[in-house]
Amino acid sequence: MxxxxxxxxxxxxxxxxxxxxxxxxxxxxxxxxxxxxxxxxxxxxxxxxxxxxxxxxxxxxxxxxxxxxxxxxxxxxxxxxxxxxxxxxxxxxxxxxxxxxxxxxxxxxxxxxxxxxxxxxxxxxxxxxxxxxxxxxxxxxxxxxxxxxxxxxxxxxxxxxxxxxxxxxxxxxxxxxxxxxxxxxxxxxxxxxxxxxxxxxxxxxxxxxxxxxxxxxxxQAERPAFQMVMPQPVVHGGRVRIGIARDEAFCFWYEDNLELLRELGCEIVPFSPLWDTHMPDGLDGLILPGGYPELYADKLSANKGFRQELLELLKSEIPTIAECGGFLYLQKSLEDKNGIVYDMVGFLESDGYRTDKLQRFGYVSLKALSDNMLCQKGQTLVAHEFHYWDSTDCGAGFMAEKLSRSLQYACVVADDRLYAGFPHLYFYGNRDAACRFVKCCDVYRKKGNSGAAERRE
Missing domain, CATH: 3.40.50.300 (P-loop containing nucleotide triphosphate hydrolases)
Structure with missing residues (x-):
């Protein structure tokens, strides 16, 4: 090679x-x-x-x-x-x-x-x-x-x-x-x-x-000695449909994350909180990745029908991962780069606001403080943070510890259906968490909760 x-x-x-x-x-x-x-x-x-x-x-x-x-x-x-x-x-x-x-x-x-x-x-x-x-x-x-x-x-x-x-x-x-x-x-x-x-x-x-x-x-590059990592599907009897926000406002995702989800038995369904008027039908899980929602807060807020459909879907307890910009989008309001505050989805009772300096930067180890969708109490995830915007409530589902120095702080809103916070996850480094997420989506699918169409009828 x-x-x-x-x-x-x-x-x-x-x-x-x-x-x-x-x-x-x-x-x-x-x-x-x-x-x-x-x-x-x-x-x-x-x-x-x-x-x-x-x-x-x-x-x-x-x-x-x-x-x-x-x-x-x-x-x-x-x-x-x-x-x-x-x-x-x-x-x-x-x-x-x-x-x-x-x-x-x-x-x-x-x-x-x-x-x-x-x-x-x-x-x-x-x-x-x-x-x-x-x-x-x-x-x-x-x-x-x-x-x-x-x-x-x-x-x-x-x-x-x-x-x-x-x-x-x-x-x-x-x-x-x-x-x-x-x-x-x-x-x-x-x-x-x-x-x-x-x-x-x-x-x-x-x-x-x-x-x-x-x-x-x-x-002239030689082949290194290694064993291929081959993930196996964790769902059977149909693929799990996971919707992911993908547009100018939500553009920070790892292609490797989506690739691993496909290998685990998922179909990836992109949607746009900026431009779509309705949520996709038949979803079993949601990923709201990071990006620059603060640059598009006016347009995100103006798409009221979409925000309402998303809120109803979230209330149905659809398994959801919302990272950084996606986390800000789920809050009551978001302050844009000019200091103007706009209504957001309102699923979380917190507000996103602008700061003048970098709030968090670097790798963190996340220790679960209770059982949640991605891991059991005491288990850890490895993640990365980089954000200037902050929230009035960053969550307390995990205790973060910086990998490069001794610093701890609580973060992430986490329960048996939700991971919402500033830390970004890389699934190949957290394969067990990815498997748990997919299995949770499969349970949601088998309960017959999938979809958004029935909420529009």
């Missing part, structure tokens, strides 16, 4: 821009390309998949063991796979979750991107430091971002001196910069002239990067 990782010395090194350039060039050249993002980021994989057209997934060693990581990698492989790193190459949640750890566990060769702006000979010190900090480093060579053309001979000399490969330089292209928001890239639909920008990036990759060498080093 041909694969390569593009990692950076630090956040802001240019790895996302250069990864997009490489992906678009490979797609233009006719490759069947798969892309992967290290860590829990939703937006980069969404961008790769919807705009560039790759098969896009996440690889996260905080969520998954080595067998699961490699299973995801191999199940979703194309004829070449490109993995984008996260933060700095050796950075993670404490000792785990780094791009380096994932490169080691998947036996993937790495091309490290250095932002050379403002550096001369210090570039060599950075190279040597990253090559020798861990053994093995798995670094096959370097791309030099924002390196002046006059310094190319020196960069090539440094690579030869350190017995590593030169994979090219990448210039700053003002017209091809990709806009960002607090969660990273903005969604693809929001980027002006996106196809023009990607065309410029692909052209730069062809002109300035050693694309043939990149493909060749990808061909």
């Amino acid at each position: 041909r694969r390569i990782m593009l990692a950076g010395t630090q956040s802001g090194s240019g790895k996302t821009t250069i990864t997009c350039a490489v992906l678009q060039k490979l797609v233009n050249d006719g490759y069947d390309v798969s892309s992967f993002k290290c860590g829990p980021d939703y937006i980069d994989p969404m961008f790769h998949g919807r705009v560039i057209g790759t098969r896009a997934r996440n690889l996260d060693s905080c969520f998954c063991d080595s067998n699961t990581l490699n299973t995801i990698l191999y199940k979703n492989k194309g004829n070449i796979s490109v993995i984008e790193g996260v933060m700095g190459y050796y950075d993670g949640a404490g000792a785990s979750g780094s791009s380096w750890e994932i490169a080691c566990q998947t036996a993937t060769p790495v091309i490290l991107i250095i932002d050379c702006k403002g550096m001369g000979q210090s570039i060599g010190a950075v190279m040597k430091g990253f090559l020798t900090f861990r053994n093995p480093s798995r670094i096959a060579g370097f791309i030099f971002n924002r390196l002046p053309e006059s310094m190319v001979p020196e960069a090539e000399r440094l690579c030869e001196e350190m017995q590593t490969a030169y994979f090219g330089r990448f210039p700053y292209i003002k017209e091809a910069q990709l806009e960002s928001r607090h969660l990273g890239l903005v969604t693809a639909e929001e980027i002006k002239d996106i196809q023009k920008k990607l065309a410029l990036l692909a052209d730069a990759a062809a002109r300035y990067l050693c694309m043939d060498k990149i493909v060749k080093i990808a061909e």
